Amino acid sequence: MGRVVHFEIHAEDPGRARVFYEKVFDWEFRSWPGPEEYWLVRTGPSDEPGIDGGMIRRRGLVEGTAILAYVCTVQVDDVDAAIQRIVDAGGSVVVPSMPIPGVGWLAYAKDTEGNILGVMREDRSAR
Numbered sequence: 001m002g003r004v005v006h007f008e009i010h011a012e013d014p015g016r017a018r019v020f021y022e023k024v025f026d027w028e029f030r031s032w033p034g035p036e037e038y039w040l041v042r043t044g045p046s047d048e049p050g051i052d053g054g055m056i057r058r059r060g061l062v063e064g065t066a067i068l069a070y071v072c073t074v075q076v077d078d079v080d081a082a083i084q085r086i087v088d089a090g091g092s093v094v095v096p097s098m099p100i101p102g103v104g105w106l107a108y109a110k111d112t113e114g115n116i117l118g119v120m121r122e123d124r125s126a127r
Helices: 014-025 079-088
Strands: 007-011 028-031 038-042 053-057 072-075 092-100 104-110 116-122
Touching: 007 014, 014 028, 014 038, 014 053, 014 079, 079 092, 079 104, 079 116
Parallel strands: 007 053, 072 116
Antiparallel strands: 028 038, 038 053, 092 104, 104 116
16 A cells, blocks of 8 residues: 655745744645755654655646646634635635534635645534
8 A cells, every 4th residue: 555655745836835834734844956956844742643754846837737646635723724824825715614424624726826625624513
């Protein structure tokens, strides 16, 4: 079975994307000294469930040859508050908060780079 162990954010403007994710989720970024611009992304303590990832400058145009990727969903304590932080940080709502019966509340948004991301709060009573 293949398990997701790393994600990657593709950004036209990595500085702008970094500010967005720092403001919305308190993620930490550090430059990786490899052969090209790359940032390692820490999303939380290593002793908690979840994965860390990276950020790279986007190659290609969003409407052209850009990389298409999976949508990652971030667990939050309050979907509405997370959406407000997303909007305040320059993102936009794609799909407003909706119940996923027996699972929780989910919304989709776009970051400042046009990437879609999900935010979800577990709530088994959601209907």
